[in-house]
Amino acid sequence: xxxxxxxxxxxxxxxxLKELFDRADQMNKVLARGGxxxxxxxxxxxxxxxxxxxxxxxxxxAMLRLGGNVLSTEQADAFSSEIKGEMLEDTIRxxxxxxxxxxxxxxxxxxxxxxxxxxxxxxxxxxxxAGGQHPTQALLEMYTIYDECKTLNGLSVAFIGQLxxxxxVRSLAYLLSKFERVKLYFxxxxxxxxxxxILDHLEENGxxxxxxxxxxxxVNKVDVVYQTRISEERSAGTDxxxxxxxxxxxxxxxxxxNSIIMHPMPKSIEISSAVDxxxxxxxxxxxANGICVRMALLSMIFEKD
Amino acid sequence: xxxxxxxxxxxxxxxxLKELFDRADQMNKVLARGGxxxxxxxxxxxxxxxxxxxxxxxxxxAMLRLGGNVLSTEQADAFSSEIKGEMLEDTIRxxxxxxxxxxxxxxxxxxxxxxxxxxxxxxxxxxxxAGGQHPTQALLEMYTIYDECKTLNGLSVAFIGQLxxxxxVRSLAYLLSKFERVKLYFxxxxxxxxxxxILDHLEENGxxxxxxxxxxxxVNKVDVVYQTRISEERSAGTDxxxxxxxxxxxxxxxxxxNSIIMHPMPKSIEISSAVDxxxxxxxxxxxANGICVRMALLSMIFEKD
Amino acid sequence: xxxxxxxxxxxxxxxxLKELFDRADQMNKVLARGGxxxxxxxxxxxxxxxxxxxxxxxxxxAMLRLGGNVLSTEQADAFSSEIKGEMLEDTIRxxxxxxxxxxxxxxxxxxxxxxxxxxxxxxxxxxxxAGGQHPTQALLEMYTIYDECKTLNGLSVAFIGQLxxxxxVRSLAYLLSKFERVKLYFxxxxxxxxxxxILDHLEENGxxxxxxxxxxxxVNKVDVVYQTRISEERSAGTDxxxxxxxxxxxxxxxxxxNSIIMHPMPKSIEISSAVDxxxxxxxxxxxANGICVRMALLSMIFEKD
Numbered sequence: 073x074x075x076x077x078x079x080x081x082x083x084x085x086x087x088x089l090k091e092l093f094d095r096a097d098q099m100n101k102v103l104a105r106g107g108x109x110x111x112x113x114x115x116x117x118x119x120x121x122x123x124x125x126x127x128x129x130x131x132x133x134a135m136l137r138l139g140g141n142v143l144s145t146e147q148a149d150a151f152s153s154e155i156k157g158e159m160l161e162d163t164i165r166x167x168x169x170x171x172x173x174x175x176x177x178x179x180x181x182x183x184x185x186x187x188x189x190x191x192x193x194x195x196x197x198x199x200x201x202a203g204g205q206h207p208t209q210a211l212l213e214m215y216t217i218y219d220e221c222k223t224l225n226g227l228s229v230a231f232i233g234q235l236x237x238x239x240x241v242r243s244l245a246y247l248l249s250k251f252e253r254v255k256l257y258f259x260x261x262x263x264x265x266x267x268x269x270i271l272d273h274l275e276e277n278g279x280x281x282x283x284x285x286x287x288x289x290x291v292n293k294v295d296v297v298y299q300t301r302i303s304e305e306r307s308a309g310t311d312x313x314x315x316x317x318x319x320x321x322x323x324x325x326x327x328x329x330n331s332i333i334m335h336p337m338p339k340s341i342e343i344s345s346a347v348d349x350x351x352x353x354x355x356x357x358x359x360a361n362g363i364c365v366r367m368a369l370l371s372m373i374f375e376k377d
Numbered sequence: 378x379x380x381x382x383x384x385x386x387x388x389x390x391x392x393x394l395k396e397l398f399d400r401a402d403q404m405n406k407v408l409a410r411g412g413x414x415x416x417x418x419x420x421x422x423x424x425x426x427x428x429x430x431x432x433x434x435x436x437x438x439a440m441l442r443l444g445g446n447v448l449s450t451e452q453a454d455a456f457s458s459e460i461k462g463e464m465l466e467d468t469i470r471x472x473x474x475x476x477x478x479x480x481x482x483x484x485x486x487x488x489x490x491x492x493x494x495x496x497x498x499x500x501x502x503x504x505x506x507a508g509g510q511h512p513t514q515a516l517l518e519m520y521t522i523y524d525e526c527k528t529l530n531g532l533s534v535a536f537i538g539q540l541x542x543x544x545x546v547r548s549l550a551y552l553l554s555k556f557e558r559v560k561l562y563f564x565x566x567x568x569x570x571x572x573x574x575i576l577d578h579l580e581e582n583g584x585x586x587x588x589x590x591x592x593x594x595x596v597n598k599v600d601v602v603y604q605t606r607i608s609e610e611r612s613a614g615t616d617x618x619x620x621x622x623x624x625x626x627x628x629x630x631x632x633x634x635n636s637i638i639m640h641p642m643p644k645s646i647e648i649s650s651a652v653d654x655x656x657x658x659x660x661x662x663x664x665a666n667g668i669c670v671r672m673a674l675l676s677m678i679f680e681k682d
Numbered sequence: 683x684x685x686x687x688x689x690x691x692x693x694x695x696x697x698x699l700k701e702l703f704d705r706a707d708q709m710n711k712v713l714a715r716g717g718x719x720x721x722x723x724x725x726x727x728x729x730x731x732x733x734x735x736x737x738x739x740x741x742x743x744a745m746l747r748l749g750g751n752v753l754s755t756e757q758a759d760a761f762s763s764e765i766k767g768e769m770l771e772d773t774i775r776x777x778x779x780x781x782x783x784x785x786x787x788x789x790x791x792x793x794x795x796x797x798x799x800x801x802x803x804x805x806x807x808x809x810x811x812a813g814g815q816h817p818t819q820a821l822l823e824m825y826t827i828y829d830e831c832k833t834l835n836g837l838s839v840a841f842i843g844q845l846x847x848x849x850x851v852r853s854l855a856y857l858l859s860k861f862e863r864v865k866l867y868f869x870x871x872x873x874x875x876x877x878x879x880i881l882d883h884l885e886e887n888g889x890x891x892x893x894x895x896x897x898x899x900x901v902n903k904v905d906v907v908y909q910t911r912i913s914e915e916r917s918a919g920t921d922x923x924x925x926x927x928x929x930x931x932x933x934x935x936x937x938x939x940n941s942i943i944m945h946p947m948p949k950s951i952e953i954s955s956a957v958d959x960x961x962x963x964x965x966x967x968x969x970a971n972g973i974c975v976r977m978a979l980l981s982m983i984f985e986k987d
Binding site: 417418419422424446448449450452453455465467468470472474475510540560 | 733
Binding site: 113114115117118141143144145147148150159162163165169170171176227250 | 412414427429430431433434435437438441442449451579642643644650661664665667668
């Protein structure tokens with residue numbers, strides 16, 4: 073199955089997800105052998121308009137493990153010393169002559185779509201604006217649930233924290249709605265609850281969900297706790313007490329023995345460092361899964377038939 | 378034929394240009410096969426004192442397509458956290474120990490010459506100051522004319538815009554003067570006309586030229602229209618109306634059907650985006666030619682006999 | 683002999699130094715053949731929280747000459763656009779999933795030790811804070827003395843300049859104390875003399891040393907002159923005359939014909955540029971030795987048995 077651009081989570085149907093996860097499993101075996109040289113003629117550009125070392129390194133490592141090569145910038149705005157604000161479209165047309173795939177991090181929502189519309193080479197969206205998408209992040213998180221829980225059907229997942237503008241939470245909830253007998257919990261201060269568009273989508277797809285402002289009676293029955301950060305800017309000067317959403321060893325004790333904890337990273341005080349050593353803490357494994365999932369995506373892009 | 382340093386356009390004689398263009402043609406065939414691994418033991422440093430993602434990526438892509446490796450910085454000024462302003466000469470002596478060729482972008486005119494004077498490895502000038510040189514840019518533009526028009530003799534070329542400080546225009550006019558029956562047109566506001574030193578050089582070489590402040594009666598008879606930007610800083614508060622130099626579909630209609638439009642890029646409003654889809658718009662192909670021309674130059678540098 | 687983390691000079695025993703220098707000799711032969719592809723499945727991350735182009739390029743060149751691949755950042759602080767100050771420990775845990783070795787430049791003393799404590803892959807300290815360590819620099823300097831003088835026993839070495847906070851001077855004095863019949867001279871303004879902890883260490887190891895505020899009667903009898911810079915910030919407004927510590931052709935004339943001059947680089951006015959062409963000026967060769975020594979260290983790290 074062949075992919076061209078990877079712009080948004082919505083383009084991933086169940087058959088594509090299945091193939092992706094099968095390939096990611098294969099890529100883990102390739103990684104155990106130290107990678108492959110199969111794509112040593114391929115060049116990937118990481119064109120980042122904002123620095124994000126983790127995301128960039130994850131893509132570049134995946135490309136290097138496939139044997140490929142990388143052109144890299146974290147200051148794509150400095151594309152030229154002469155003109156500020158060259159059209160993104162022109163930049164993409166030019167960079168496309170230098171490489172076989174462009175990984176784009178753009179500061180504007182819709183940037184990846186604009187790029188894909190004119191690009192001669194595949195575009196991978198590595199984040200476009202706060203309200204935009206970061207589909208490969210959602211995919212590696214889906215794969216992590218699949219890899220840890222060995223299924224994606226029948227799972228119950230609790231999202232905790234600042235959910236209204238959580239790009240990863242929104243994308244993951246969207247993708248989870250494709251599976252059967254899923255139940256989602258959204259645990260957040262009322263002011264930061266998940267937005268109605270996601271809930272509408274869940275209802276349309278017959279997905280059960282529940283809203284709550286407390287972890288009570290929820291963390292003890294879910295398979296996945298997806299923790300996110302409540303920003304100080306949002307909580308300061310309000311009645312919100314972020315600490316009641318923190319995940320510490322007390323919360324751990326209530327969780328199911330075979331459940332997992334995820335986090336989009338980087339994490340801060342919302343997860344106590346004492347939690348790190350618990351086998352249920354899956355967030356470092358989640359981050360590691362970025363490599364095999366991105367290798368799988370790149371291999372699907374390079375495979376033209 | 379062996380090249381050591383590439384410092385200025387003047388060092389390119391007709392025989393070297395001929396070999397360069399033959400090799401660039403070959404490199405296009407190599408690119409169609411996905412590149413070569415012939416130079417997989419070679420390391421190129423891109424030592425940029427100013428960021429320029431396009432130029433840097435173009436060099437790095439050329440090196441990777443040859444199978445080579447890259448050390449890269451866009452902030453060579455941060456060479457050391459301890460001393461600001463280490464001598465360029467010392468930097469070059471040290472970096473020369475780490476690689477096989479240095480691509481240097483420096484902020485001072487003459488920087489590349491100073492570097493070449495002390496370097497143990499070849500230096501390629503990738504731009505040295507506003508008044509300096511950027512010879513590989515001029516070479517890829519010459520190659521584009523050759524590739525598009527299938528000749529370099531007997532051509533008429535119109536340069537439009539802010540010509541007095543146009544580094545690429547000056548270098549290209551210089552190189553074109555090596556060929557036969559060339560006619561050059563310089564279309565610019567009087568205050569921004571091409572400087573007398575270039576005109577003197579053209580007269581010495583018997584090259585016909587004409588100055589004008591209007592495109593009228595010129596764009597309809599030339600083979601190449603080379604458009605450049607008129608900066609707002611220069612035109613604001615003067616009588617100059619930059620818009621009469623803009624290239625839009627009206628101008629296109631007057632141009633010869635087999636002529637081409639070039640631009641050093643990045644472009645802005647001086648070329649209407651409606652022009653992009655016309656087959657005569659050669660500026661994206663011009664930018665793409667950076668790869669094969671730089672591969673050709675690197676292969677001439679690495680070939681010691 | 684297998685190395686895991688390279689955190690501080692103190693971990694290098696005589697047998698490890700001997701193996702390192704033997705391997706560095708071998709690596710010079712490998713370099714003469716254009717490098718090797720032996721480690722083409724390995725990835726090194728250069729995770730720099732402060733830019734240092736020379737140190738970064740030296741590590742990356744060593745890795746490329748071994749056939750390996752590189753992930754590179756000089757702005758590791760921009761690890762995420764969301765949180766300032768992610769824990770170094772979390773960053774290391776995540777980056778360790780992307781590569782086989784991390785070269786870390788951190789701004790805090792002890793950063794490398796903290797990283798090594800949690801890392802799943804080897805950490806190489808490429809400088810951690812002004813008061814910290816930069817062990818590979820000390821090792822390449824030791825190797826330079828060994829390579830130039832063909833021994834490390836019985837040598838007399840004069841350190842000149844601002845010695846109290848000279849990280850490289852302190853590390854090198856420490857390493858030299860492991861050898862026999864070494865005599866060290868510390869030539870500095872009284873206010874900038876080497877600190878007592880180093881002198882205590884020398885006494886414990888029975889190493890002869892002498893303090894002086896003048897080069898007189900010393901530079902004429904030593905095998906190695908190790909010059910360092912006296913910073914303007916430290917000397918301005920004091921009685922100190924930095925110029926009496928400058929190394930020029932007058933000083934050269936007094937030096938032994940087979941002695942050498944070293945400098946941690948970048949150098950400034952403390953070494954006259956007329957000295958550069960004297961065969962005793964070893965500082966560019968010293969800098970070049972960074973490649974073979976770092977190749978040797980990487981090969982010891984990758985060799986698990």
